[in-house]
Amino acid sequence: MADTSLQAPDDAAALYSYIFPIGYSNSSDCGYCRRSRSGYSYYAVATSLTPAFYQKLVDRCWRRSGTLLYRPNQRNSCCPHYTLRLDSTSFKPTKDQRQAVNRFNRFVTGDTYIKEASRLYPRSREQVRKRDNEFDLVSRIHEAEVESLKSPPEPAHQFTVSLELDTFTEEKYDVFENYQRIVHQEPPEKISRHGFKRFLCNSPLTRETLVGPDGVERQLGSFHQCYRLDGKLVAIGVLDLLPNCVSAVYFLYHESVHSHNPGKLGALREIVLALEGGYRWWYSGYYIHNCAKMRYKIDYSPQYVLDPETLEWDLLDKDALAIFDQKHYVSLSRERRGLANWETAEQNGDSIPIDHQSGDGEAKPSDSDDENEVFLLNSDMPGIASLEQMEAVDMDGLVLRSDFSDNFFLASDLVVWDKDEISQYGTLRSRIAELVAAIGPDLMGDICIDFRRRNKE
Numbered sequence: 001m002a003d004t005s006l007q008a009p010d011d012a013a014a015l016y017s018y019i020f021p022i023g024y025s026n027s028s029d030c031g032y033c034r035r036s037r038s039g040y041s042y043y044a045v046a047t048s049l050t051p052a053f054y055q056k057l058v059d060r061c062w063r064r065s066g067t068l069l070y071r072p073n074q075r076n077s078c079c080p081h082y083t084l085r086l087d088s089t090s091f092k093p094t095k096d097q098r099q100a101v102n103r104f105n106r107f108v109t110g111d112t113y114i115k116e117a118s119r120l121y122p123r124s125r126e127q128v129r130k131r132d133n134e135f136d137l138v139s140r141i142h143e144a145e146v147e148s149l150k151s152p153p154e155p156a157h158q159f160t161v162s163l164e165l166d167t168f169t170e171e172k173y174d175v176f177e178n179y180q181r182i183v184h185q186e187p188p189e190k191i192s193r194h195g196f197k198r199f200l201c202n203s204p205l206t207r208e209t210l211v212g213p214d215g216v217e218r219q220l221g222s223f224h225q226c227y228r229l230d231g232k233l234v235a236i237g238v239l240d241l242l243p244n245c246v247s248a249v250y251f252l253y254h255e256s257v258h259s260h261n262p263g264k265l266g267a268l269r270e271i272v273l274a275l276e277g278g279y280r281w282w283y284s285g286y287y288i289h290n291c292a293k294m295r296y297k298i299d300y301s302p303q304y305v306l307d308p309e310t311l312e313w314d315l316l317d318k319d320a321l322a323i324f325d326q327k328h329y330v331s332l333s334r335e336r337r338g339l340a341n342w343e344t345a346e347q348n349g350d351s352i353p354i355d356h357q358s359g360d361g362e363a364k365p366s367d368s369d370d371e372n373e374v375f376l377l378n379s380d381m382p383g384i385a386s387l388e389q390m391e392a393v394d395m396d397g398l399v400l401r402s403d404f405s406d407n408f409f410l411a412s413d414l415v416v417w418d419k420d421e422i423s424q425y426g427t428l429r430s431r432i433a434e435l436v437a438a439i440g441p442d443l444m445g446d447i448c449i450d451f452r453r454r455n456k457e
Contacts, residue, residue: 046069218278222249315356
């Protein structure tokens with residue numbers, strides 16, 4: 001490393017998101033279809049991320065598990081992962097979802113409370129008629145909370161929901177242990193406090209407060225939305241609150257409330273949080289079309305799916321779902337181009353374009369063991385710059401940190417920088433180029449590549 005250093009401003013920690021590149025590799029096992037080879041993903045570790053930067057990553061097919069960031073290659077995966085988001089301002093709950101909320105509210109309040117409250121606090125005919133004919137999700141989702149109930153009388157149960165810091169407590173771990181053991185049927189030896197902390201408490205997101213153009217103050221960062229029934233913690237929604245969305249990380253609950261559809265209630269409450277808090281969008285996590293357990297996500301609409309090639313959002317309507325039914329890998333922008341080519345060819349009397357011939361051109365999971373496939377820039381990963389494109393990107397100004405100094409360095413300050421070639425897989429320059437390609441060259445100015453991570457684990 002050269003002696004030159006970059007004097008960082010006092011607020012440098014707020015300027016950058018700190019990332020350590022890991023690389024492009026094959027997962028050993030798929031948790032959805034249990035294939036021994038599940039497909040490739042690019043991985044990195046975040047030591048600190050601003051919520052605004054992570055929002056950009058999520059909008060480029062990334063997700064996190066604890067501090068581990070990953071972006072899957074949908075083209076060669078056994079179970080392609082697609083990013084979904086729902087517009088909370090346009091959401092209309094289905095009859096089944098409305099019934100779930102009403103049943104739970106009745107359970108919490110109890111019939112005796114409902115009768116006594118209606119006697120003590122009578123509604124006008126117009127109010128009764130409006131409530132019977134209109135379902136306002138925001139008011140109904142809060143209806144049975146202690147803060148919303150008039151007293152006397154006393155409800156059958158005390159129900160509260162609070163947004164708390166994503167810190168570890170034994171109370172939270174008890175819910176996690178019960179959920180993993182009972183619902184996911186994991187053996188006790190695979191459930192640990194360390195795993196819970198690493199997965200659901202160790203977030204790289206910084207906490208901030210943002211006042212939006214609507215004047216609503218929004219909290220940003222990672223939080224636990226905690227549900228308590230009669231003082232006992234019974235469910236936790238692990239959430240990343242970002243400038244433009246409520247991103248669901250995980251939802252877990254105690255077996256004692258399984259009959260009340262906690263997953264459905266949790267999803268609805270997160271949508272309400274997105275609506276009330278001014279975040280607008282609710283991101284439910286990856287959608288896997290060929291996984292039956294994931295189909296519940298499309299019960300909430302209108303949903304939009306992120307195109308892995310153009311990184312643009314498309315409405316996931318019946319026509320789009322029909323394409324997902326037919327193909328293993330889907331890029332709706334590619335489908336539109338293919339349809340346009342088909343129509344043009346049909347008009348000109350030409351042969352049918354290959355994308356629409358039976359089976360030809362269809363992307364399928366790769367079973368190749370070719371070593372070149374571990375180099376991201378030689379992969380077929382959609383939405384990623386190629387080796388040729390990355391060779392034209394000027395990465396000299398990338399900011400780095402290491403254990404050798406508290407100062408920041410530029411990539412061009414490294415002694416080996418000009419000696420390395422991007423095409424030489426395994427060199428420092430090629431590994432940095434992979435990270436830049438994976439996040440997008442236009443985001444280089446937002447990151448600091450943090451090599452200090454090696455001494456922190």
